Structure formats: C-alpha cells, structure tokens
Amino acid sequence: MPHMKSKGAAKKIYLELINSVSMSALLPHEFVQVMMDRYYKREPKPDRNVHGTYFEYVIGEALAQNGVTSMYYQADVLHVPLVTFDWFLYHDTHPVSISCKTKARDKWKQAAHEAMALKQVYVQATNYLVTIEPLAKSTVKKTLVPNTIDHFVVANKPEFSQAVIDIAGREYVRARDRSPIQKGSFVPVA
Numbered sequence: 001m002p003h004m005k006s007k008g009a010a011k012k013i014y015l016e017l018i019n020s021v022s023m024s025a026l027l028p029h030e031f032v033q034v035m036m037d038r039y040y041k042r043e044p045k046p047d048r049n050v051h052g053t054y055f056e057y058v059i060g061e062a063l064a065q066n067g068v069t070s071m072y073y074q075a076d077v078l079h080v081p082l083v084t085f086d087w088f089l090y091h092d093t094h095p096v097s098i099s100c101k102t103k104a105r106d107k108w109k110q111a112a113h114e115a116m117a118l119k120q121v122y123v124q125a126t127n128y129l130v131t132i133e134p135l136a137k138s139t140v141k142k143t144l145v146p147n148t149i150d151h152f153v154v155a156n157k158p159e160f161s162q163a164v165i166d167i168a169g170r171e172y173v174r175a176r177d178r179s180p181i182q183k184g185s186f187v188p189v190a
Contacts (some may be wrong), residue, residue, distance in 0.1 A: 003072075008082050009046065009047065009049075009050045010046075010050045010053035010057060010117070011053075011057065013039065013042065013046055013054055014054055014057040014058070017035060017038045017042070018035070018041060018061065020038070021034055021035060021038070026115050027158070027161045028062040028063075028065075028066055028160055028161045028164040029155065029158055029159075029160040029161045030161075031058075031061070031062050031065070031158055032058055032059070032062055032092050032132075032155040032156045032160060033156040034056065034079075035058045035061075036055070036132060036155075036156065039054055043048045045170075049092070051073055051102050052065040052100070052101070052102055055100050055101075055132065055155075056073070056086050056087070056100045058155075059086075059087065059098065059100050059130055059155060060073060060087055062155075062164060063087070063098075063164060063167065063168070066164045066165070066168050067072050067168040068089065068164070068167055068168045068172070069172065070089065070090065070172040070173055070174050071087055071089055071172070072085070072087070072088040072089070072090065073086070073087060073169075074086065074174070075087075075088035077095075077118065077121070078121075079121045080118055080120070080121050081117070082117070083113070083114045083117045083118070084102045085097045085098070085099070085114060085118075086098055086099050087100070089167070089170070089172040090172055090173060090174070090175040091170065091171070091172055091173065092173075093122070093124055094122075094124050094125065094126065094170065095122050095125050095126075095172075096125070096126045096127075096128065096167060096170070096172075097114065097115065097118055097125065097126075097128070098128045098130055099111035099114055099115070099127070099128065099129050099130065099149075100130050100131075100155075101129065101130070101131045102132050102133075103131070104129075104130065104131040104133050104134065104135045105135060107131075108129055108135060108149070108152075109139060111127070111128075111129040111149060111172065112147075112148045112149055113148075114127070115127035115129075115148035115149050115150075116147070116148045119148065126150045126151070127148060127149050127150050127151070128149070128150065128151045128167075129149045129151070129152050129153065130153045130154075130155050130160065130163075131152075131153070131154055131155065132154070132155055132156060133154070134152075134154050135152060152164060
C-alpha cells in the first residue's frame, strides 16, 4: 500500500507544480529541468518514495506536450511477463518502451531486464532509459546498447529533446483487445 500512497502524493505535487509552468516556450529537456528544480525546492520536502512517480509524470507530460499520443502508463504487455513499463507506446511491430529512473546507479539493470523481455516478443522494439543523472560507466552503455536498451537519455539535457522529437515522429495506436483464446471454434449452446 505505501506505493499507492506515493502515487497519490506525487500526482498532487505534480498538479500543483505543472499549473505554474508555461510550457509553450520550453524545449522538452528545459521543461524537465524546470519541473525537477521546482520539485526539489518545494517545501515541505516530499517523501523519497514520491521522486520516481513524479519524474514519470514529468516525462509523460513532456511527451504529450510534444505530440506523442496513445501512451500507456504503467503498462503490462501481453507475453512480456513480470514487467510493468513506465511508459509504453504501442505499434504492431515497433513499440517503444520508456523506463524512467531518477538514479542511474543500479537502476539501469532493471531497465535492461525490461527491455530484454520486450525484445523477446517485439524484436524491433525501441527501448529508452531516461534518467536525471548520467550513467557513470560508459562501458556499461557500450555493452548494453546493442542488446537491450537502445537509448540512454539524460532528461534535462538536449539529447532528451532530440529523443522526444524522434519518438513523436512515429505513429502509435491504441492496442487492440486480444482474446485469451488463440485457437478453437466457439460453439454456442442454446
């Protein structure tokens, strides 16, 4: 239950802070910087459990304000077990997952696991790891990029704005409902 409380608290803080930001003149990475600065300066200081959820909301807003539609938040994807994606953009063959992590230290491992699971089902999926801090070891990036995570992006740097442009350049759709019955003939009984 503590996780649900953090979602409510994060949403309340997010709604409070988003109303005071004029996004029209801001690039996506600038928007993230402004929103995170206001969050960290906010009094009273939020509970640490709120950080990640708030950051997810900010990333989602940056995407939405730049033309990305048909997004799924906290998505469980059929045939990708034990993974919940922070943001998921559905396409029949080229879906996009976005994992949001405020701290890059060991959190990139979870994102790599999620990305690997998705690529088992959607080989042409694109996986982003979006953080506030850069990964310390560039060798980690070089090892993982070809295999699982396609793009490591620091959200308050210009590279994030470019990533948003790239993501928004694709067309996403609402996922169709799938029957749990994959084969067989339905026999109605009167």
